Amino acid sequence: PPRDRLDLFLATANRIGAPVGNVEKDFWVCWTLNALYHERPAGEPRLLFKGGTSLSKGYDLIKRFSEDIDVTVFRDDLEEPASVEELEALSNKKRRAKLDAIRDACRAYITGPLNAFLAAQLTEVTKGAGRVEIDDADPDRQTLLLWYPEVEPRDGAYVRPAIRLESGAKSALDPHGPLTITPYVAEEAAGVDLAVPDVTTIEATRTFWDKVVIAHGLRRWYERRGELRQEGQRVSRHYYDLHCLMQSETGRAALANLDLGADCVRHARMFFDRPDYDLASAVPGTFAIEPATKMVDALARDYANTTAMIFGT
Structure with missing residues (x-):
């Protein structure tokens, strides 16, 4: 009932x-x-x-x-x-x-x-x-x-x-x-x-690298267009997920598996590529995962809208 x-x-x-x-x-x-x-x-x-x-x-x-x-x-x-x-x-x-x-x-x-x-x-x-x-x-x-x-x-x-x-x-x-x-x-x-x-x-190791590729695409998109993809809505979650994964054994294992990372990039370039993602530079040394300074305020607003969805906040 x-x-x-x-x-x-x-x-x-x-x-x-x-x-x-x-x-x-x-x-x-x-x-x-x-x-x-x-x-x-x-x-x-x-x-x-x-x-x-x-x-x-x-x-x-x-x-x-x-x-x-x-x-x-x-x-x-x-x-x-x-x-x-x-x-x-x-x-x-x-x-x-x-x-x-x-x-x-x-x-x-x-x-x-x-x-x-x-x-x-x-x-x-x-x-x-x-x-x-x-x-x-x-x-x-x-x-x-x-x-x-x-x-x-x-x-x-x-x-x-x-x-x-x-x-x-x-x-x-x-x-x-x-x-x-x-x-x-x-x-x-x-x-x-x-x-x-x-x-x-x-497996979560694959999802880790998929999130890295997404974060790279978000940064490059912003650098090329001067605006956040999807108007900044529902994108801060990727950074939250990466932050959590980096604290885990799974994230550390994924980070050590550069071959899996390269495979994720190769797959994304073939199936999901957009020029503004600049996935050609998504390689160790030129990965752009950290948001640009001017992205942070919009990401913070998006994150504030989703705090009801995060336990303990």
Whole structure:
């Protein structure tokens, strides 16, 4: 019953020092992961869990509440295989066409079969109160919003009652392994197993280098354009994540693995490059990770907007 669920969410929020809306959303993040990894029909494309939510929920390396789920669809399963080596061998025109084909195949799966599957699952479990829609904010149309019914609606809350399922099929797939993801409320829900096992997740060392590449691109973009990418919104989290990773054994191990870093840069240059990222200079000695002085105020404002999402702040 909603009253019981609210009591559980409130007890968990009190224990971990987080807003109740975050606890409820975390429950639905885990529900969505369970649907993706254990409820889809056999023969569906494999998915790889990645990004900030994997760092917090999978590896407990950051104390940032992550409200989005970031997944990569295995290209081979979309019948659009493409390695960096294969793309490097193509002409610019053929490479662009191949990247467009990968995007289109991913979009077709996400907005078609996956959308229909998740909508049916959500409708059933919420008795029609939940819904799934394609996120118009994503120009590539590879993102879904899963709206869930709140046990206690909250006006004007920073956390909206929707899981943003971001996807694509261009990210690197290795190294990865299976992890168990558990919602915060599991401790209060004694006798109910809420853990989600066998979630195929990118290793955190790879995510570390991906964040380094993002930070480099943010700095170079600012130097060339005189403005922060994405108007400075939702970008400070990358610096927070890097800061946390640098305090960990995982971050130190990643930093020692320059071959993995070079592979991340090579992959980014092939699949995600923009001239203003200047990824040609993303090599040891010329990596530009630290924000320029004039970036700091805008990043601080963005970070202030997200402090509700960071435990202990």
